[in-house]
Each structure stands twice: as C-alpha cells, then as structure tokens.
Amino acid sequence: MVDSHTHLGICEPPDDELVAAAVAEGLTHMVTIGTDVESSALALAAAERFPEVYAAVGVHPNAATGFSDSDYAALEEMAQHPRCVAIGETGLDYYRNNATPEDQAVAFKAQIEIARRFDKPVVIHTRDADDHTLRILDEHAHGMKVIIHCFSMGSRIDECLAHPDWWISFAGNVTYPKNQDLRDAALRVPAARLLVETDAPYLAPQPMRGKPNSPALVVQTAQALALERRVSYHDFNLEVESAAQAVFGW
Numbered sequence: 001m002v003d004s005h006t007h008l009g010i011c012e013p014p015d016d017e018l019v020a021a022a023v024a025e026g027l028t029h030m031v032t033i034g035t036d037v038e039s040s041a042l043a044l045a046a047a048e049r050f051p052e053v054y055a056a057v058g059v060h061p062n063a064a065t066g067f068s069d070s071d072y073a074a075l076e077e078m079a080q081h082p083r084c085v086a087i088g089e090t091g092l093d094y095y096r097n098n099a100t101p102e103d104q105a106v107a108f109k110a111q112i113e114i115a116r117r118f119d120k121p122v123v124i125h126t127r128d129a130d131d132h133t134l135r136i137l138d139e140h141a142h143g144m145k146v147i148i149h150c151f152s153m154g155s156r157i158d159e160c161l162a163h164p165d166w167w168i169s170f171a172g173n174v175t176y177p178k179n180q181d182l183r184d185a186a187l188r189v190p191a192a193r194l195l196v197e198t199d200a201p202y203l204a205p206q207p208m209r210g211k212p213n214s215p216a217l218v219v220q221t222a223q224a225l226a227l228e229r230r231v232s233y234h235d236f237n238l239e240v241e242s243a244a245q246a247v248f249g250w
Contacts, residue, residue: 001196002031003027003029003197003200005123005169005195005198006031006033006199006214007032008032009043011201011213011214015050018214018215018216022215022218023052024216025216026237027052027218028052029053029248030053031248032047032053032056033058033088033089034057034058034089035058035060035063037071040055040078044083047083054085055081056087057087058087058111059090059107059111061104061107061108063098064103067103067106072110076114086121086123087118088115088124090122090125091133092105092125092132092133093127093129094127095128096127112137112140121144121145121167121247121248124137124147126148126152137163143165144165145165145166147166147247148160148166148168150197150199151174151182151185154181154182154184161188161189161193168186168193169196169197170194170195170196171199171202172217172220173203174224175207175220183228186229195247197221204217205220
C-alpha cells in the first residue's frame with residue numbers, strides 16, 4: 001500500500017517510529033508533503049533518510065502570503081532533488097483565508113510552472129474554492145499530471161475525470177458516515193487513477209476519528225474503499241501501487 005500524502009514533520013511520534021509502523025502494516029511508499037520552504041526541506045531530508053519515503057515540495061495556499069522570487073528559486077532547486085516526486089501541495093483555500101486570494105493565485109500558478117518545467121505532478125489543495133481552482137488548472141495545467149489531494153468535490157467527479165492526466169486521492173474522510181458523496185465518487189474513478197492518503201496527522205479514518213492520524217492508518221481507508229468498490233484488499237492494493245507508480249514515477 002501507498003500513502004500518497006502525509007506530513008511526517010508534524011506527526012507524532014518521531015519519523016523513525018512512524019515509518020517503522022507503516023512498513024509493518026505493509027506500506028511500500030509514503031509521500032511526505034511540504035507546505036512551505038522550510039517544511040519542504042524537511043520533507044526532502046526525511047526522504048533521504050528512509051527508502052520508503054519520498055517528498056513533495058511546495059507552498060500551501062495558507063502560507064502563500066508574499067510568495068516571492070526567493071520562494072520560487074528555493075522550490076525550483078528542491079524540485080530537482082532525486083527524492084522529490086511532486087510539487088505542492090498548492091492550490092486555493094478560501095475557508096481559512098490565511099492569505100489573500102491574489103497571493104494564493106500567484107503561488108499556485110508559480111508552482112504549476114515549476115511542475116511543468118521539471119515534469120513533476122502537481123498536488124492540489126482546494127477548499128471552498130473549487131470553481132477558481134478548476135479554472136486555474138484548466139488554464140495553466142493542461143496536459144500535466146495533477147493529483148487532487150483529499151478529494152472533496154463529489155458532485156464534480158465527472159468534470160475531474162474528464163482530464164485523463166488527473167489522479168484522485170481519497171483521505172480518511174471518505175470513511176465518515178455523512179460523506180456518501182465521496183464514496184459514490186470513489187466508485188467512478190478508474191483504478192489506474194485512484195490514490196489513497198492519510199493527510200496525517202489530520203483526518204484519521206472512522207475507527208480512529210478524532211485521534212491523530214499516521215501513515216500506517218492508510219490501510220484502514222484502503223480497506224474501506226476496497227469494500228466499497230467490491231474488490232479484494234489484495235487486488236485494490238496492487239491497483240493503488242500501480243496508480244501511484246504511474247503518477248510519481250518511482
């Protein structure tokens with residue numbers, strides 16, 4: 001199994017224990033995600049330490065205030081690291097409004113540009129900004145590999161799937177009873193484009209809801225999705241691993 005999106009640097013316990021627990025549950029790969037320049041550097045450091053860990057480098061929309069040339073240059077340099085498999089997470093977040101929409105858009109478009117230059121997938125965060133997020137992707141990310149992280153746009157799944165180079169990643173919230181729309185969406189995603197993630201330490205799956213999440217718990221979300229899609233966990237696991245290899249290229 002693969003955890004396509006986690007944040008090792010803000011999880012507990014230490015990375016050694018988190019990775020060991022995940023490997024014991026059968027994980028072969030984890031992608032730890034940067035949310036600013038500093039955490040992106042830490043993500044790369046973790047990827048250098050553990051053979052199962054890879055990194056995505058980026059500036060989260062909530063950290064996009066004053067996105068600068070130096071931020072761009074730092075991400076550009078980190079994007080060339082051999083353990084960097086994606087750019088992001090980036091996108092738009094109009095729920096928290098920690099950065100202006102204008103600053104978020106500048107950072108978003110810049111990171112799409114970096115991802116295109118270095119032929120990396122771009123990892124997308126969107127919250128209360130779906131129309132604008134999809135419009136920017138349509139205008140600036142044509143033909144690129146895109147990962148919609150923590151998919152939440154249940155009513156727009158067909159619009160997303162119309163893009164053949166977009167992957168859809170489901171987090172623990174797909175297991176929450178009220179989120180039937182997400183489970184319905186998961187049934188529509190071709191196996192070759194479906195990913196599973198934790199977004200740890202957030203969004204623990206239903207059996208652990210309210211507690212800190214960790215990469216090992218991606219198995220619970222994967223098991224729930226396999227049941228929903230009426231396939232064995234073994235087959236679902238192979239499908240997710242193949243989809244992840246196709247987008248991340250490890």
